[in-house]
Amino acid sequence: MTENDRKNDLPIIQWYPGHMKKARELVEENLKLVDVVVELLDARIPAASANPMLREIIGDKPRIVALNKKDLADEKMTKRWLEYFRDEKLPAVALDSVTGKGMRELLSLIEKAAKYRTEKLVSKGVAARKARVMVLGIPNVGKSSLINRLAGAAKAKTADKPGVTRAKQWIRIGADVDLLDTPGILWPKFEDPEVGLRLAFTGAVNDEIYDMENVAHLLLAALRRDHPERLQERFKFKEELPETTEALMDAIGRKRGCLLKGGRIDLEKVQHILLSEFRMGKFGKISLDEPPADILNEVVDG
Numbered sequence: 001m002t003e004n005d006r007k008n009d010l011p012i013i014q015w016y017p018g019h020m021k022k023a024r025e026l027v028e029e030n031l032k033l034v035d036v037v038v039e040l041l042d043a044r045i046p047a048a049s050a051n052p053m054l055r056e057i058i059g060d061k062p063r064i065v066a067l068n069k070k071d072l073a074d075e076k077m078t079k080r081w082l083e084y085f086r087d088e089k090l091p092a093v094a095l096d097s098v099t100g101k102g103m104r105e106l107l108s109l110i111e112k113a114a115k116y117r118t119e120k121l122v123s124k125g126v127a128a129r130k131a132r133v134m135v136l137g138i139p140n141v142g143k144s145s146l147i148n149r150l151a152g153a154a155k156a157k158t159a160d161k162p163g164v165t166r167a168k169q170w171i172r173i174g175a176d177v178d179l180l181d182t183p184g185i186l187w188p189k190f191e192d193p194e195v196g197l198r199l200a201f202t203g204a205v206n207d208e209i210y211d212m213e214n215v216a217h218l219l220l221a222a223l224r225r226d227h228p229e230r231l232q233e234r235f236k237f238k239e240e241l242p243e244t245t246e247a248l249m250d251a252i253g254r255k256r257g258c259l260l261k262g263g264r265i266d267l268e269k270v271q272h273i274l275l276s277e278f279r280m281g282k283f284g285k286i287s288l289d290e291p292p293a294d295i296l297n298e299v300v301d302g
Contacts, residue, residue, distance in 0.1 A: 023185040027057055033132060034180055035114035036062040038106070040137035040146060043073035043094060046081045047289040048198040051138055051185065058136075062113040063090060066106055068142040070094040077287035084291035097145040107150070110177055133173075134180045140204045147171060147181055198288050203279045216271035219278060220252075221245045222288075230283040 031037075037058050042049040046067060065085045070078050078094050085092035091109045095102035114131030137143045150173045169181040200210045201219050223231055228241055231248070235255050242248045252258075253265035256273060260266050277283065 023182060024053070024057065027134070027136065027182050027185070030180060030182070031057070031059075031061060031134065034061070034134040035117040035132050036064060036110055036134075038064045038066050038110065038133055038135045040066050040068050040135055040141050040143050042141050042202055042204070043067035043070045043078050043081070044287050045198045045202055045289045046291075048195045049138055049141055049202075049204060051136075053185070054136055062117075064106070064109050064113055065090050065092040066102075066146070067092065067094040068097055068137075068146060070102070071096045071098065072281040072285060074285050074287040077290065081289075081291050095146065097142050097149045100149050103149060107174070107177065114177075130176055130178045132178050132180065134182060136182065136185070138185065138199070138204050140202070143181070147179060150174075150179065201275070201278065201288065203275075207275070212271050212275070213267070216274045217245060217249070220249060220274055223278075223283060223286075224248060227283065227286060230286070234277070234283055 037054075039050070039054055039058075046065075067073070067078060067081060082092045082094060091113060093102050093105045093109060095106060110133050111131055114133065117131075135143055135147060151171050171179045171181055173179045196205065196210075197215065197218060199205045200207075200215045207215075220231075224241060224245060231237065231241060235252050237251070237255075242251050249267060249270055250265050252273070253267065253270040256270070258266040258269040258273070278286075
């Protein structure tokens with residue numbers, strides 16, 4: 001099967017289970033309680049991880065874009081995305097929730113964005129209060145890890161699988177901010193199969209939804225095309241990479257000892273290795289989305 005055949009075989013996914021619908025209703029119900037919304041995106045896929053439903057839900061509420069997992073993304077591409085969002089008049093920051101990088105800048109942006117609302121309430125005679133913020137994002141973008149880092153304790157429920165944060169939680173963030181945590185939500189239908197594929201690469205959608213063989217094969221093909229040196233380094237290829245993705249899959253299996261009886265390659269194990277190691281950043285800092293070309297041309301590296 002060719003790469004094009006595999007891509008054409010990808011379904012247009014409609015994935016809107018009951019808890020996703022409830023999550024949207026919870027967000028809409030509580031939006032009026034907050035002053036500003038933080039939209040959390042995966043720095044590797046800022047376009048694919050941006051939920052178009054959120055713009056509709058948020059309306060004119062002040063919004064901040066936070067690019068999480070910057071430690072896994074290409075630094076130059078992240079810089080270009082930040083420039084893109086700022087050109088769109090959206091405050092933006094890149095984060096690493098594991099180490100805490102970018103947290104101070106995010107808090108500063110939150111306080112600045114909420115200041116107008118809180119000062120307006122005081123002018124109307126309402127007692128001064130903390131800025132209130134809601135963090136929104138698709139599952140597995142690192143929302144709970146971010147909240148835990150901001151709060152300084154494991155107050156938000158976390159897990160490796162998408163969609164584990166279930167109910168509303170108010171969390172105190174320092175002396176000046178109260179944060180409303182809500183579940184991650186996906187949109188009902190991925191119109192562009194490429195978007196769904198990138199979400200599958202990064203683990204934002206459950207592996208059961210996609211054909212893992214196709215996803216792993218297409219990920220390996222993309223890495224072979226765009227980052228062959230990363231594959232050579234990770235799997236210790238001293239020679240040139242095999243000419244086809246199928247042959248490369250077999251070679252990786254042999255190097256990792258993924259063998260069945262008779263010397264056959266355990267392809268399912270190889271597929272799991274590829275997906276899990278990519279999601280953990282074992283292939284280095286890689287970005288899969290680029291901002292619009294007209295913005296890219298305006299950005300000067302350095």
